[in-house]
Every structure is written in C-alpha cells, then in structure tokens.
Amino acid sequence: MSRPRGLRMPVYPACPPVVLSPHGVDRRWTFAAHDSTRARILYVTIQVGAAVLASLLVVFFVRVVGMGHVGAYLAAIPLVTVCSFAANRLWTFADRD
Helix, strand or coil, rough: CCCCCCCCCCCCHHHHHHHCCCCHHHHHHHHCCHHHHEEEEEHHHHHHHHHHHHHHHHHHHHHHHHCHHHHHHHHHHHHHHHHHHHHHHHHHCCCCC
C-alpha cells in the first residue's frame, strides 16, 4: 500500500515510556529512590531521548526494513522501553549516597 506523493510519514512519539512511567511512580515503586532536581532533569532528558529514538526506529523500520507503520511502531516500543528503563535505572535513580 503506497501513500500519495507529498505526504510525509507521521512521527510516532514514545508514549508508553512517557505516559506509563511517570517520574513519581518510577522513583517510589520501581527504584525506591530519593527525589532530587538532578533526578527530575535526567528523567525528562531520558524520556525525550526515548521519544526521539522511537520515532527514528519507526522511520528506520518503515523505510529501510519495509515494515508497515503499525508493525514498525510495535517493534520500536519494546526496544525503547527497555532502553529508557535501563537508562533511568543506571543514571536517574541510582543510589547517590
């Protein structure tokens, strides 16, 4: 199925990592970490990076691999979720005592 010329592929945000993992929930339940300005800044930075990575992966899967938009999104989200979880675990919520 092809798109009409001139239409650009929509950018897909990484909603699951951003919406389903709010800072307070991750901080208290997942990592049991203390709150700080540093943690909040890192959290937002990692989540923005996750959104950009998800969009780039979708573009890659559609244009290079030849997947459909929905399949590309479904393939990108687990990868981005694991990466953002690991980044938050290592940097945002690491015990800095």
